[in-house]
Structure formats: C-alpha cells, structure tokens
Amino acid sequence: MSLDRERVLRAAAALLTRKATASMDEIAKAAGISRATLHRHFAGRDALVRALEQLGIEQFERALDEARLDEGDAAQAVRRLIERTEPVAGILGFLYSENQLFEGEINEGWNRLDARVHALFVRGQEEGAFRIDLSPAWLTDALYGLIASGAWAVHDGRVAAKDLTRMVAELLLGGAQRRMDR
Amino acid sequence: MSLDRERVLRAAAALLTRKATASMDEIAKAAGISRATLHRHFAGRDALVRALEQLGIEQFERALDEARLDEGDAAQAVRRLIERTEPVAGILGFLYSENQLFEGEINEGWNRLDARVHALFVRGQEEGAFRIDLSPAWLTDALYGLIASGAWAVHDGRVAAKDLTRMVAELLLGGAQRRMDR
DNA sequence: CCCGAATGAGACATCAGTGTCTCATTCGGG
DNA sequence: CCCGAATGAGACACTGATGTCTCATTCGGG
Numbered sequence: 469m470s471l472d473r474e475r476v477l478r479a480a481a482a483l484l485t486r487k488a489t490a491s492m493d494e495i496a497k498a499a500g501i502s503r504a505t506l507h508r509h510f511a512g513r514d515a516l517v518r519a520l521e522q523l524g525i526e527q528f529e530r531a532l533d534e535a536r537l538d539e540g541d542a543a544q545a546v547r548r549l550i551e552r553t554e555p556v557a558g559i560l561g562f563l564y565s566e567n568q569l570f571e572g573e574i575n576e577g578w579n580r581l582d583a584r585v586h587a588l589f590v591r592g593q594e595e596g597a598f599r600i601d602l603s604p605a606w607l608t609d610a611l612y613g614l615i616a617s618g619a620w621a622v623h624d625g626r627v628a629a630k631d632l633t634r635m636v637a638e639l640l641l642g643g644a645q646r647r648m649d650r
Numbered sequence: 651m652s653l654d655r656e657r658v659l660r661a662a663a664a665l666l667t668r669k670a671t672a673s674m675d676e677i678a679k680a681a682g683i684s685r686a687t688l689h690r691h692f693a694g695r696d697a698l699v700r701a702l703e704q705l706g707i708e709q710f711e712r713a714l715d716e717a718r719l720d721e722g723d724a725a726q727a728v729r730r731l732i733e734r735t736e737p738v739a740g741i742l743g744f745l746y747s748e749n750q751l752f753e754g755e756i757n758e759g760w761n762r763l764d765a766r767v768h769a770l771f772v773r774g775q776e777e778g779a780f781r782i783d784l785s786p787a788w789l790t791d792a793l794y795g796l797i798a799s800g801a802w803a804v805h806d807g808r809v810a811a812k813d814l815t816r817m818v819a820e821l822l823l824g825g826a827q828r829r830m831d832r
Numbered sequence: 833c834c835c836g837a838a839t840g841a842g843a844c845a846t847c848a849g850t851g852t853c854t855c856a857t858t859c860g861g862g
Numbered sequence: 863c864c865c866g867a868a869t870g871a872g873a874c875a876c877t878g879a880t881g882t883c884t885c886a887t888t889c890g891g892g
C-alpha cells in the first residue's frame with residue numbers, strides 16, 4: 469500500500485490551519501487513515517508537527533528559489549515571491565502564528581529563509597526602491613503577517629482567492645494610500 | 651481581599667500571548683493566585699478565555715472611540731487608531747490568531763468593531779484618500795494582521811517598542827516602496 | 833479585637849488525548 | 863494466485879488537565 473506521507477501531511481495542515489488543537493484522531497480521520505497508521509508513520513504528535521514544519525520550510529524554500537530574488541528590480545522580486553508563496557500561504561500562516569503562540573524551540577531552517585527574505589528587502593533599500601525608514605526585519609515580519617492574514621481572509625470568504633496575491637503584494641509594496649501617479 | 655478580576659485577566663493575556671495552551675495552573679501562577687481561586691472567579695478555562703475576549707473587545711472599542719474615526723482625513727484617523735490600539739496590540743494579536751486557529755463561535759462583539767474599522771476604510775476610499783483597488787475588508791484584515799505581527803516582532807526583539815505604531819501605520823498607509831515625494 | 837469572607841493548599845474523581853499493543857483483514861507485487 | 867507487508871479496529875495503561883471539594887489560614891471591615 470505504502471502510504472503517501474506527504475498527502476497525510478497536507479491533510480493535517482488543512483485541518484490544523486482551521487483547528488490548531490485537533491487531536492491525532494481527528495487528524496487521522498481528516499487524512500482518511502486510522503489513528504494506528506498515523507502513529508506508525510509519525511512517532512507522535514510532536515513528530516507530526518515537526519514534519520509539517522519541515523514540509524512548510526521546503527515549500528517556502530522552493531518558492532524562494534523560483535522567485536529568483538536576486539534578479540530584476542526588488543519590487544518585482546517581491547511580487548514573484550508572493551505569487552510563488554500563494555499555494556503554501558495557508559500552511560505558512562499556520563506555522564507563523566504557531567511559532568508565535570506556542571513555546572518550544574524554533575526550527576533552525578527558518579533562520580536561513582528569513583535571511584533570504586531579509587536580504588531582498590536590504591537590496592531593495594540599497595537600490596533606492598524601498599523606503600529606508602522601515603527596517604528590513606519589520607518588512608519581513610509584515611510579509612509573513614500579511615500572507616497569514618490573507619490566507620485567513622480567503623478561507624473565511626472575505627477575500628476572493630484569485631485576488632490574494634495581488635492584495636498582499638499591493639498593500640505591502642504600495643500601501644493603502646492613493647497616489648497621484650496611479 | 652476582593653481579587654482584582656482585571657488584573658488576573660491581564661496576567662492571563664500576557665501568558666497566553668506567549669503560550670496559547672497554558673494550563674489553568676500556569677495561568678494561576680502567572681497571576682500570583684492559587685488555582686482554586688482562579689476557578690472561583692472563572693467557571694472554567696472557556697469562561698476565562700471568553701472573559702479575556704470580552705476585555706479585548708472593550709479595550710479595542712475604547713481605542714476606536716478615542717481615535718475619533720469620523721474626524722479629519724481618513725489617513726490621520728488610521729494613525730490615531732493604531733496609536734490608541736498599541737497598548738492592546740499583544741492581546742489583540744492573540745485574539746485575532748486565536749479566532750483563526752481555534753474553532754468555536756466568534757464573539758458577536760467583533761462584528762460591531764469590524765464594521766467601524768471597515769467604515770473607516772470606506773470613508774477613506776470615498777474621499778479619494780485610499781486606493782479603491784484594495785477592498786475595505788482586506789484593509790481591515792491587513793490592519794489586524796500587521797498589528798499582530800508588530801506585537802510579535804516587538805515581543806521577540808525584532809522591532810523596538812517605540813517604533814511599533816509608526817512601523818504599522820507607515821506600512822499600512824504608505825507601503826514599502828519609496829516614493830518621489832518623500 | 834473579632835468574625836465573616838476570601839484565599840491557599842491539597843485531595844479526589846473524571847475525562848480527553850496519547851502511545852503501545854494485538855489481531856483480523858486487505859492490498860498488491862512477484 | 864499467494865504470501866508478506868500494510869492497514870483498520872479496538873483494547874489497554876498512562877498521563878496531564880480539569881473541575882469540585884474540604885479544611886486551615888489569612889485578610890480586613892466594623
């Protein structure tokens with residue numbers, strides 16, 4: 469039979485995004501397998517969440533790769549990053565808030581990813597594309613926060629899924645205020 | 651003796667913001683009271699969280715009142731709102747993500763507050779101050795998300811507390827991109 | 833100072849979730 | 863088709879948290 473490990477993780481992510489305290493039994497049901505099988509593949513709840521985090525890290529890293537953050541002007545690179553991140557927005561939002569709300573050591577992998585996003589905003593500032601009165605660290609956090617908010621807004625029907633990336637990108641880059649040149 | 655109910659709630663908020671799954675025992679310790687006393691004042695964990703939500707709603711409502719959202723230009727009203735919200739940013743971030751990550755009916759009170767924030771963004775659009783290609787619903791969600799992200803960034807030392815309101819307001823209103831006129 | 837009210841400490845039963853185990857059944861490659 | 867591997871169903875013990883209770887102690891207003 470050979471169970472599809474990633475398929476289970478995706479089902480778990482979909483459930484945990486809605487209900488962070490879902491039990492192993494609920495996760496198993498959501499994945500369409502028995503609790504026993506779930507335990508056979510993940511040593512325990514912690515292991516499952518850590519595997520989920522690993523999956524999120526890999527997916528986000530792929531998004532970073534595909535966005536080619538070093539190429540072109542920084543603003544376009546940010547737009548590409550948001551577009552590539554869209555498929556993982558839900559799981560990323562879950563992991564972001566989970567890391568904030570729950571104790572326990574943070575997976576080292578995030579540091580590497582944070583550094584790449586951080587570097588993108590630094591480049592944008594050095595090239596004169598981004599304002600220098602907003603720190604790169606804050607822009608990084610704001611990006612995560614907006615992605616999470618966007619994913620939730622879509623999930624609850626307050627924002628159309630097709631508008632998600634544009635809403636996030638436009639707000640992050642351009643803000644809410646109207647400008648003369650648009 | 652007469653225990654200060656709000657003081658307990660504030661301690662609970664401070665703890666739950668860092669660790670959303672803190673037990674009644676941990677909350678009691680954090681508040682400097684015994685678990686028995688905590689149970690005497692709040693029927694159970696649910697009741698405590700609901701009381702916490704009520705407190706957050708009241709505080710945020712006061713911030714909305716004090717910000718006088720109907721007066722002056724909309725952008726300044728947004729700045730005033732963010733300033734007034736700063737003292738409750740932590741608890742607000744907790745409640746925002748809690749409402750997204752945990753099941754259970756949402757407190758009706760949020761609708762009233764959401765409507766007021768929503769109306770502010772509508773007014774800004776009607777007056778030509780805000781862009782019309784970002785929906786008021788999204789701007790509302792983005793405001794909450796940025797406040798939560800900001801509170802976490804301050805908590806973790808990535809952003810200085812004194813910069814919080816400016817960082818949130820500037821990003822929400824002006825975005826990350828540099829403009830010619832500043 | 834005194835007495836009632838509030839608190840702290842701890843015992844206790846209960847419950848939900850976890851992790852482990854067994855055994856029957858099902859799947860699928862060879 | 864057959865046999866080993868994987869799964870499903872369920873029993874089981876264990877843990878941590880919850881909610882209730884009692885009793886001694888402490889507080890503070892009158």
